[in-house]
Amino acid sequence: MTTRPEAEEQLQRQQGVALWRQIANRLQRDIASGHYPPSGQLPTEQVLSRHFGVNRHTVRRALEELSRGGLVRVEQGRGSFVADDVIEYAVEPRTRFSEWIRRQNREPSGRILRLTEVAADAHVATSLGIRPGARVVLMERLGLADDRPVSLSTHHFPAARFRGLMEALKREPTITAALKSVGVPDYMRQMTRVTARLPNAEEAELLRTARNRPLLITENINVDQLGAVVEFGLTRYPTPRVQIVFEP
Numbered sequence: 001m002t003t004r005p006e007a008e009e010q011l012q013r014q015q016g017v018a019l020w021r022q023i024a025n026r027l028q029r030d031i032a033s034g035h036y037p038p039s040g041q042l043p044t045e046q047v048l049s050r051h052f053g054v055n056r057h058t059v060r061r062a063l064e065e066l067s068r069g070g071l072v073r074v075e076q077g078r079g080s081f082v083a084d085d086v087i088e089y090a091v092e093p094r095t096r097f098s099e100w101i102r103r104q105n106r107e108p109s110g111r112i113l114r115l116t117e118v119a120a121d122a123h124v125a126t127s128l129g130i131r132p133g134a135r136v137v138l139m140e141r142l143g144l145a146d147d148r149p150v151s152l153s154t155h156h157f158p159a160a161r162f163r164g165l166m167e168a169l170k171r172e173p174t175i176t177a178a179l180k181s182v183g184v185p186d187y188m189r190q191m192t193r194v195t196a197r198l199p200n201a202e203e204a205e206l207l208r209t210a211r212n213r214p215l216l217i218t219e220n221i222n223v224d225q226l227g228a229v230v231e232f233g234l235t236r237y238p239t240p241r242v243q244i245v246f247e248p
Contacts, residue, residue: 011052019054020061026052027062031071031082039148039208039241042072042080075210084241087150091218091246093188096176097143097151106145113206114140115169117159124156127221127232135159137166139175142206149207150242153235162230179230187230193219194244199236209238216244 011022030036043051048059063080066072074080087104101108118138125132136156143151155175157165168178179187196214204211216237224230237244 011054019052020058020065023048023052023054023059023062024065027066028071036082038082038085040082042082044079076212078210086240087145087242088245089237089242091189091192091244094186095189095220096174098174101143101145101150104145109144109147111142111144112139112169113142114138115166117166120156124232127219127229128156128158129229130158130160137162137169139169148241149238151235151237152203152206153233156232157230175231184224184230187222187224189220190223190227190229191219191221195219196239199238203236207236207238209241214239216242218244 011019013019027036027042036042042048042063045056045059045063049056052059063072063074067074067080071083072080073083087101087106089100097110098108116138117135119133120128120130120136122132124136125134128136130136137159139155139157141153141155142149143153159165162179162182162184165178165182168181169175172178172181176187195217197217199207199209199211199213199215201211203209203215207215209215216239218233218235218237220231220233220235221229222231222233
């Protein structure tokens with residue numbers, strides 16, 4: 001959290017502008033100047049009250065005004081935060097994480113959280129067109145834009161079809177490169193289903209989001225150039241940091 005000096009800042013008390021409005025204007029200028037960056041936490045009501053020489057009700061009124069304008073979000077029990085920059089995720093036939101992030105003028109990166117082989121449950125098996133219990137390569141990955149988490153994805157690949165894929169995923173920087181190394185030169189999005197729900201504790205921690213803020217959930221099926229399914233994926237995006245856009 002970034003705070004201003006403890007010294008009291010003088011407000012104009014005889015200018016016909018409400019004190020809460022003056023505080024809101026000062027905070028808005030500080031946010032616009034970058035003093036409080038996107039997703040950064042604002043000082044507490046107590047600190048702001050002391051800084052401006054007003055009671056906490058006046059400060060709370062200013063924060064409520066900024067919250068209504070979408071500039072600040074107030075999280076119960078945690079404090080007030082500058083609203084996140086919004087990244088638009090466009091669902092297209094050929095969707096790639098790195099390309100998506102770079103189109104937003106940000107630097108993509110990621111971290112593999114889990115890479116293993118498991119038995120497919122009924123839902124994964126149906127999505128991949130294999131029998132329940134068949135082996136699948138599972139990779140869970142945290143995607144970042146400028147070192148801020150924007151996606152938490154779980155990818156499933158039919159293990160019998162792609163021998164050596166697990167080693168390729170360890171070796172190659174992207175899923176596209178790994179699939180290419182095992183005989184899939186390109187793949188396309190066949191289906192995307194979008195739902196929403198609240199995050200569990202692990203998801204909230206990894207995505208650096210509050211437990212009371214919904215996640216956007218996409219289920220994706222990707223196919224090769226002959227229409228055979230190569231991947232079933234489930235990705236979680238933190239709102240309002242990410243918006244999903246469908247384009248014709």
